[in-house]
Amino acid sequence: MHTIDLKNTNLRTDLVIDEISNNEAKELGAYPRVVIETKNTKLEEIEVTEELEERLHKKVGYYSTVTFQDVTDKNNFKDVEDVMIKALKFMYEKIQLKDEGKVLVVGLGNENSTPDSLGPKAIDQVLVTRHLFLLGDVEEGYRSTASFKPSVTGATGIETKDLIEAVKDKVNPDLIIVIDALATNSIERLNKTIQVSTSGISPGSGIGNDRVEISEKTLGIPVLAIGIPTVVDATTIVQNTLQLLLKQISYKLSNQDNDKLKLVPANKQDYHKHQGELTDSQKEDVLGMVGLLSDTEQKELLLEVLLPVNYNLMVTPKEIDYIMDKLSLLLGNAINKSLHTHFNPTN
């Protein structure tokens, strides 16, 4: 029944952690390692080896995932920034970036489209020093950094990877950091996850305009991709919600004799971390044949419903302007503080 061509859909996610969360992935033993865990922030690392590559549909490389809650909270912000600085420094070690290594920071995306403006807005926060190095005019504790906003192919007529390659050839950096807004397969990660990886990125891949990959393979030097999911498609929202419905009912069944819970209003009962699962028969009672499908099958079915009527919208939360301000500032701070040992922010 579900013969829809997956190549034409948005089923793919940009986050390794989305794949890792799949039931299928768990069976592969592909578990990320928790490196840091604070009250509201967590840093997990995983290496996608050649064996894992095909099965996870994610490219070979190191992946760090910082997950957090509301970054518009002042204390959370500081916490996430600190973890992010560490995540970047770990990556610099892995790719053996030297103290005097030169860096080019590239902000992908469209400055005029709020949910796609993460890259360019972060670039506005990045300290550049390369021109001062050429003048011999830089104190200790800083390295040579340059930055660049390639905009999007629809606005320039030029393939983004070609623009970056051209600039790379002039600037001769030892590392390229690319920043981009991503899509996610999971509502809970939306604007609440930062992925840093050595595997490169395909600009616009999350939002349906797949372009030529930007990676060590295509550019010949290490590429560190920093991505934050800022959009999600309707299919994901529906499929996630159906799973939550099953989980909530399982939670209720498990707790039906818990008298204390009866005092808590239904819409305050956080069933989120409940681990039990309904039986297939129970799932069928609740959601019919849809309840019996696997995650992937559900998504395929929903896509088949939404695509013909053009309702598989890519959406973003209504607070996106404010969130982008915070996230771009956070990335800029973390990049500056991780690259320059003596960095001292100005007001």
Add this chain to the structure above:
Amino acid sequence: MHTIDLKNTNLRTDLVIDEISNNEAKELGAYPRVVIETKNTKLEEIEVTEELEERLHKKVGYYSTVTFQDVTDKNNFKDVEDVMIKALKFMYEKIQLKDEGKVLVVGLGNENSTPDSLGPKAIDQVLVTRHLFLLGDVEEGYRSTASFKPSVTGATGIETKDLIEAVKDKVNPDLIIVIDALATNSIERLNKTIQVSTSGISPGSGIGNDRVEISEKTLGIPVLAIGIPTVVDATTIVQNTLQLLLKQISYKLSNQDNDKLKLVPANKQDYHKHQGELTDSQKEDVLGMVGLLSDTEQKELLLEVLLPVNYNLMVTPKEIDYIMDKLSLLLGNAINKSLHTHFNPTN
């Protein structure tokens, strides 16, 4: 089971047409009258009488609804603008606005939040003449207009209705036009419907910050509210999709012997206007007990799932910046051309 308190939820919609579309509403015989219908644009009118008021949960008044497809298309844009001018002129007649009647145009919402910036952005397109009238410096064919952006209570500390009332008392207009971004109960209306009504508006109601109503009742003079739904909540997306799933399956069953259709790929089959419906037993097969719930019960159930985990996001399409540019220009044009007979746009 579904005892959730509806007053605390986002179940309410701002669009009369959303209610009219409900099964419940149809039974009341509350059908809008189609006034204009072009290829891609439709103008429908309905009067909510006192009898209908309680049942539809919409206030007494005239409601015009302009529905359209992609307004970023140049030809569509012109088409919708023309229909919108007519819709406004019909309303001016209904409220008996005289040729020399003075108008105050108010753009509700937050300029710094893209999906909420419709009102202020439209104001930037509105021609003001009141100060020139005070100087005696206006040619034939123009009427006295003033405009005003009250921003939002969170930014001013002042109730929006109080600000408007204060300005009204100084300006003494014969009509207040308020423009606001709304929420909708239906994905298909998102950025594709304009509602004009004489019943007033509660700023922020669509996006969960319900404020004091702005209406003839509270302000003492006619108020024309122009609203466009720019956000939708996750619950709506899920519930709409489940309904579409049932409709699609009904369509497939009805057409299973149609050999021609077998040649059309599943994701190209526009089942949207299919009228048949599954039997209850079929609905249960597909979606279990969820399939047997009414629209409202499904929404209540889904809210109960999403609220405790804070995932009932209000979202907007990722292209919102571009869409807001177009819609605010369209409203500005329509207001100018409907208010001033000699209006001649400058470049």
Add this chain to the structure above:
Amino acid sequence: MHTIDLKNTNLRTDLVIDEISNNEAKELGAYPRVVIETKNTKLEEIEVTEELEERLHKKVGYYSTVTFQDVTDKNNFKDVEDVMIKALKFMYEKIQLKDEGKVLVVGLGNENSTPDSLGPKAIDQVLVTRHLFLLGDVEEGYRSTASFKPSVTGATGIETKDLIEAVKDKVNPDLIIVIDALATNSIERLNKTIQVSTSGISPGSGIGNDRVEISEKTLGIPVLAIGIPTVVDATTIVQNTLQLLLKQISYKLSNQDNDKLKLVPANKQDYHKHQGELTDSQKEDVLGMVGLLSDTEQKELLLEVLLPVNYNLMVTPKEIDYIMDKLSLLLGNAINKSLHTHFNPTN
């Protein structure tokens, strides 16, 4: 010869310190009192009494003037902010603002015109609490504040003073603080002076669109006007330069036997604080009859030259975007910290 009608010109300045600096003013014994003086920042106060009012062409009231150097320097910024907080607190004492006194902060000017955007941009930095007080939801150490951007009459069709009066009547504040961009009679004050006064303000007066005064006299409650000169006219630039030329030549003549100075290149010799003056005969040698005119006469002559050819441009430095970001942040910080004893800025 100089019979030009001064009422039609831009001769007027918004800064009391500009008038005080005139030769004519000095003769009146109208000297400001230096209250604070740090390395780069100075706070001066003067009271314009009824006797002084007519002669200085400035309204009765207290005037504080903060003068400073480059506010884009991080340390200077902090220094000026501290002095500005003190300047505001002194004024609150003078107008006897109580701890529980309610404040309405109004940002005059046009958000879409960079040199005129100081007021609205500062409002974006101002903490509002009034709506929280109405909910009873505010901790110790905060007072009730509301804010408001009236935009400009050309954009609203409404007299700015009328808008403010209307809002005042609703909000019932004990003090109105209005912020506006001003014009100056002196290049050296451009973006380097903040004036705080109890005498009110006429929006747009500095930039040639004189509107109804906003003051205690017109509004019936204390009004504190905060202004920063962001524009200057060509006449001022020329007249200031001619005076500097005379001063520089006087400096050179006084120092012609100073052998050390001969080693300093001409364009490094800071003659700015030189006190001597040329004789009339020397002035005539250098600048002919123009050299013999008083400051006011020179301005009148230059206006007569520039007005007929429309070259008496109001101009602003090319770095104005960056400067406005800094100055609006500084004013927002100073207002918040002076109004709320427990104010704790978020990131």
Add this chain to the structure above:
Amino acid sequence: MHTIDLKNTNLRTDLVIDEISNNEAKELGAYPRVVIETKNTKLEEIEVTEELEERLHKKVGYYSTVTFQDVTDKNNFKDVEDVMIKALKFMYEKIQLKDEGKVLVVGLGNENSTPDSLGPKAIDQVLVTRHLFLLGDVEEGYRSTASFKPSVTGATGIETKDLIEAVKDKVNPDLIIVIDALATNSIERLNKTIQVSTSGISPGSGIGNDRVEISEKTLGIPVLAIGIPTVVDATTIVQNTLQLLLKQISYKLSNQDNDKLKLVPANKQDYHKHQGELTDSQKEDVLGMVGLLSDTEQKELLLEVLLPVNYNLMVTPKEIDYIMDKLSLLLGNAINKSLHTHFNPTN
């Protein structure tokens, strides 16, 4: 006396017409040819030959100058756009751009600094088609165009010329069009002149940050530079005004027996096109020794006055935001309509 080092000053202008207007230049017989003259718009052309190069301090090449009055007037706007389209087409002929010739349009300058944002803002109006040509998806009447915003070296750490060269090597255009904001030596040209030349450009040269030249010589393919002066320095304002003062007095002396003129108020008498000149003795009477200096000597003297006290501000008119909107739209339109024969603007 005036031994100031000119290399350290802003004496240089970006406009050939500024040099041509000098008394010195007139003696060289370097007169531009008027090609088009309408009521408010004029197109002049001049070729700077090798002989002229050194004397005019302008590089060899063709220069077209479009001069106009207020471009914020709707009719003027259309008029200037039409002339500008012709000016561009003449240049395409001179550099023998073929119908199928590919073009790269580059917008120099800093998007975040209003008076320097002309280039990037114009790019936002430029139609790009190169990516569609690569897909084979373009109708008749369009040529391959790409665009690019290199930002400024202070923001990227990369020499602008290097960025353009890198992109050129990838895109292989037949022509590069660069757009930049300039400085001028003449108040009357400010925002009222467009220069198009084949001689290249040095980004930031007008505003004191001279960078490596962008030209056919440095890039190896034809470069068309489009520049509009948006800033002027204080020295220019003063020197221009002193010249106007002398001209006005000459005009008055010539007309002292003209009884009609006595009825016209001084500030309405447009002496601008008066051709007579004062004698040296008269100049000395009016402006002393300053009146006897040549244009260049006056500028040197004024620089010597303003530089030590840091008052040689580069300034821009206070209406710059609005003017930049108009001028960038005008350039975008003219580029699109001159490059594509079938260009049909969308709304």
